[in-house]
Amino acid sequence: MSKRTIIRLSKYKNALYRLKKMGFVKVFSDNLADAVGVTPAQVRKDFSMFGISGNKRGGYTVAELVEKLNKILGKDKVQDVIVVGTGHIGTAMMNYRGFEKENIRIVAGFDIDPAKYNADEKIPVLQLDKMRGYVKEHGIRVGIIAVPDIAAQQVLEIMVSAGIKGILNFAPINLKGEEDTVINNVNLGLELENIIYFINTDKKGVINEDTDA
Amino acid sequence: MSKRTIIRLSKYKNALYRLKKMGFVKVFSDNLADAVGVTPAQVRKDFSMFGISGNKRGGYTVAELVEKLNKILGKDKVQDVIVVGTGHIGTAMMNYRGFEKENIRIVAGFDIDPAKYNADEKIPVLQLDKMRGYVKEHGIRVGIIAVPDIAAQQVLEIMVSAGIKGILNFAPINLKGEEDTVINNVNLGLELENIIYFINTDKKGVINEDTDA
DNA sequence: ACCTTTTTGTGATTTTTTTCACATTTTTTA
DNA sequence: TAAAAAATGTGAAAAAAATCACAAAAAGGT
Known part of the structure; x- marks a missing residue:
């Protein structure tokens, strides 16, 4: 489909x-x-x-x-999701209110920067190298990548090797994965560029989002 | 095209x-x-x-x-962009480093909540009702909507009436505009849902052509 | 100088996606 | 009860997008 x-x-x-x-x-x-x-x-x-x-x-x-x-759409049960990279985008995702009513629950964040760690919050931010264990233990299947492009492919590989099957990627790079992995690349700069192109030419109207194919 | x-x-x-x-x-x-x-x-x-x-x-x-x-792509000159709504997503957009090297410059944020105002930052956060004047004065043509869905259509109309031609919308609602306006709706929940659908079906190996093809 | 290899550019073809159009079912009205 | 009206459901047709396949050009080797 x-x-x-x-x-x-x-x-x-x-x-x-x-x-x-x-x-x-x-x-x-x-x-x-x-x-x-x-x-x-x-x-x-x-x-x-x-x-x-x-x-x-x-x-x-x-x-x-x-x-x-x-x-x-598989939304009859709650789906637990982790976020890797707790910069601005990652934090925004952890705090995005829209997910709750969609049966999507962000359960943890992971970062490489110790200054970000905070295990006591409602959504804890943990060490990156605890991620594999966490994913396995909790049976997480979906993750969000919000790290710089340079680190993204490596983070992807760790996530996949830990058992994650579906990834929403915000790093501005087209990530590639194995056969049985679903990757959705969302590039925010691209979305804006797109608009700029269309307002400069005279083709106007609603552009619908289909980030990837 | x-x-x-x-x-x-x-x-x-x-x-x-x-x-x-x-x-x-x-x-x-x-x-x-x-x-x-x-x-x-x-x-x-x-x-x-x-x-x-x-x-x-x-x-x-x-x-x-x-x-x-x-x-x-119209990226041979700098494009100034405003953000309306300075919650988590709006703030993330204001701080997104990826834009600079793309000749995209976020020049101001606007919010309805006075607690957010801060005219002295590098990217000032201003009163929402100053937006129209700001847009006209600076000739802004592109804006980002990062307000709750309930407010989005109204914000859109103010922006368009002020002269904005292109809009990147993060509110989870399909905004509609006039003929000469370009609207790009990005719905983050949707992107995740999508992934969830595909990992659920791929795993089961079911769902394939029975009605069609 | 000639042959081989590599890679472009694009018409033709195939595949995918969307729209059309209308028979069919249900509801309402008289 | 019959006729009219309003929607659905879906093959068929059209449109749009992607891929194929191959002639033509350029580069390198011998």
Whole structure:
């Protein structure tokens, strides 16, 4: 299943949370299309791909749809995540409030700089060389890399060798991993550059994020 | 020109910076392909699209290529950028070291919380209602939104009405703008969700073409 | 000078993704 | 009860993106 489809499913789900909060019980493909910036046919096609179906005239039930999407997206259970590198980006990720309600829990940070260590916080910051043990002990499968580009590939390798399967990488370098590892490279400079290119030419509109392929 | 092409150009440029630093003078399409994770044909096609050409056996000259790419990407002059919302993400953006060498300069932050104000820092944090004036006075064209989702659309409108043309949005909501505005929505939760989906399915080895293909 | 090797540049082809369009189902209205 | 209206679900078609494959150019060797 393509990454773009999965991104859209997540977006539908996010839009549905908002609709739910606003009191909506039913939703139509064109409401979702509008919220996410795609066509109604795309929404229905995406759903059809995962066997999600609605009612021929009543659309979809919000609560049901949210539940199905969360199931597909693996968000029916809490996912524990570690952060490596506790500079500005790493710290921002550790403190990002948006994760909690998504069943994502940042459980620890790791850094090479002893000045950063603090085992007593709610989210402890630990020594980098404790990372392997921590990952194994807690069965962590997902990690965030927020170290300088020069260190990123090495950190990746430690993480993978410890058992981590999925990585969100903020270092401005395209990390490569083994077959069974999922790496999502997010390059913030690139996202801005992109905007700068488009405002300088005259092609305007909403750019949608698909950082990697 | 498609967004994906532009992203790749940026990636080539970033890879070239590294190659340059390592002392390379010439580069071939397959070096770049390898660094960025695409095929050599893709690299050449992308270049051909923008009239960039190399030498039939000598590949491309790194310095020349960097210059051409920077020209295309509008990075031949410094781009001033403001940040609205100085929470964790906004602060991280204000302090992100990666921008400087990309000719991107964060010039000011804005917040609604008076406790955040500090006009004397190198990058001042100012009152939100000073934003419009600041943008007009300094001719700012690009801004970053790092406020809670609930406030994002409103902040967007103020920014656009002040003259900002390009926006990088971190609020977890798909912002919509006018025709002549470029909006790049980056949703961090989404990027993680994505990873979670793929490590869960890859492990099970399930989910594959039954409906399609 | 000629042959071999390497690498570009790009038309043709294939693959992937999106959109179209409409039969089908359900709801509402009269 | 029948007709009209509103949505879905999905093959077929179109569009977009990526890859192939190969002629042509440049460099190096003998």
